[in-house]
Amino acid sequence: MQKGLILLFGIVTYLFFFVAFLYFIAFVGNLQTTALADAWPALVELVPYSVSFGRETGPPALAVAINLGLIALFGAQHSIMARSGFKSWLASHLPRSAERSVYVLLSTALLVLLMWQWRPMGPVLWSVDAAVGQVVLWSLVAIGFAMVFVSTFLIDHFDLFGLKQVWSQFRGREVQPPRFVTPLFYRVVRHPLYLGFLIAFWAAPTMTLGHLLFAAGMSAYILVGVKLEERDLVRYLGSDYERYREQVPQLVPVPGRAWRDRAGRQSAMAD
Numbered sequence: 011m012q013k014g015l016i017l018l019f020g021i022v023t024y025l026f027f028f029v030a031f032l033y034f035i036a037f038v039g040n041l042q043t044t045a046l047a048d049a050w051p052a053l054v055e056l057v058p059y060s061v062s063f064g065r066e067t068g069p070p071a072l073a074v075a076i077n078l079g080l081i082a083l084f085g086a087q088h089s090i091m092a093r094s095g096f097k098s099w100l101a102s103h104l105p106r107s108a109e110r111s112v113y114v115l116l117s118t119a120l121l122v123l124l125m126w127q128w129r130p131m132g133p134v135l136w137s138v139d140a141a142v143g144q145v146v147l148w149s150l151v152a153i154g155f156a157m158v159f160v161s162t163f164l165i166d167h168f169d170l171f172g173l174k175q176v177w178s179q180f181r182g183r184e185v186q187p188p189r190f191v192t193p194l195f196y197r198v199v200r201h202p203l204y205l206g207f208l209i210a211f212w213a214a215p216t217m218t219l220g221h222l223l224f225a226a227g228m229s230a231y232i233l234v235g236v237k238l239e240e241r242d243l244v245r246y247l248g249s250d251y252e253r254y255r256e257q258v259p260q261l262v263p264v265p266g267r268a269w270r271d272r273a274g275r276q277s278a279m280a281d
């Protein structure tokens with residue numbers, strides 16, 4: 011009975027995340043202002059709020075405080091809950107196999123809160139109207155989100171979102187710790203998933219003050235998150251990760267620098 015409930019919890023949490031993430035793409039891409047919304051007006055009702063448009067800003071100082079508070083809350087939850095000490099504490103209070111799903115559930119809840127309460131702030135700072143510019147920037151937004159999606163599969167999509175853990179416990183199997191891997195994008199930069207987000211956040215054809223605040227705040231969180239994540243990875247993997255760090259740039263690809271060392275590619279990481 012308990013096994014089935016944990017599995018159901020993991021699946022429902024994953025679906026919640028998946029729908030919220032699709033909404034997030036529309037939120038960042040200001041779906042209401044795009045040709046897609048012209049073609050399917052019902053989409054505007056489905057996604058009424060976006061990072062730049064869709065609700066009253068209110069007093070500017072309050073809007074800035076709310077927006078920064080939402081980003082800080084999102085960043086703090088991710089940074090604290092992803093640390094090994096917190097994971098162990100949580101696993102001692104909950105079934106270990108549900109720990110990742112709890113993380114995904116809370117992260118998604120805070121993402122939904124951010125999108126729901128975000129105050130779009132004018133004015134438009136710049137807008138690229140030329141057709142070529144629009145195509146380039148929209149392509150970059152799509153490439154950024156595609157990099158995020160593909161990177162989750164390069165690491166282990168189903169482990170990252172807790173499905174592997176709840177399925178293993180349902181089948182009565184031991185939950186295997188994730189493995190350190192460096193395929194494809196991970197040979198070029200150490201954090202392609204975060205790089206994908208940075209590209210998608212900054213390549214906006216229409217940049218409002220609110221979008222700029224969002225992109226800057228999320229970028230700051232990503233840079234802090236990278237530092238904390240690498241500290242953990244060095245602790246788990248020691249010289250394997252140190253060598254990887256020496257050869258592969260963090261976020262900005264450098265021509266001629268790529269990971270070639272096969273020895274460090276499949277180390278087990280502490281759970």
Ligand SMILES: C[S@@+](CC[C@H](N)C(=O)[O-])C[C@H]1O[C@@H](n2cnc3c(N)ncnc32)[C@H](O)[C@@H]1O
Nearest residue numbers: 161165189190191192196200201202203204205
């Ligand atoms: C949201 S993912 C982001 C991964 C990576 N920072 C990126 O931007 O592509 C965070 C999880 O991925 C794990 N991770 C980071 N690099 C990894 C790698 N090369 N192989 C396997 N897991 C990795 C971290 O330990 C962490 O649990």
